[in-house]
Amino acid sequence: MQVWLFLRTFAASMPKEQSAIRERQRTDLREPRRYKVTIYNDDFTSMEFVVKVLVTVFFKAEAEAEALMLQVHHSDKAVVGIYSYDVAVSKVQKATHMAREEHFPLRLTYEPE
Numbered sequence: 001m002q003v004w005l006f007l008r009t010f011a012a013s014m015p016k017e018q019s020a021i022r023e024r025q026r027t028d029l030r031e032p033r034r035y036k037v038t039i040y041n042d043d044f045t046s047m048e049f050v051v052k053v054l055v056t057v058f059f060k061a062e063a064e065a066e067a068l069m070l071q072v073h074h075s076d077k078a079v080v081g082i083y084s085y086d087v088a089v090s091k092v093q094k095a096t097h098m099a100r101e102e103h104f105p106l107r108l109t110y111e112p113e
Contacts, residue, residue, distance in 0.1 A: 034113040035088035045104040
């Protein structure tokens with residue numbers, strides 16, 4: 001009991017320190033920017049390969065991949081997905097790498113939504 005009383009008295013007699021650190025509140029939080037990935041038509045990349053890329057890289061169902069491939073074929077381009085920046089860049093790089101390995105000039109881009 002004496003030790004506790006001594007510590008309490010000692011702590012009360014110590015000068016109080018004032019902290020110069022102030023906490024800031026951020027109120028300007030926003031959703032991260034989204035990027036749309038577009039695939040473009042060319043005269044050399046096979047339709048089967050485009051479907052393969054859409055299924056393996058963009059995880060599209062076979063029917064959706066075929067519909068997107070036909071849209072690209074008829075409209076010269078199609079948006080295949082909207083992603084965060086890192087995911088969009090990664091998917092474009094992976095698909096482009098697959099195309100170059102097969103000697104296809106397939107072109108994909110990403111741009112802010």
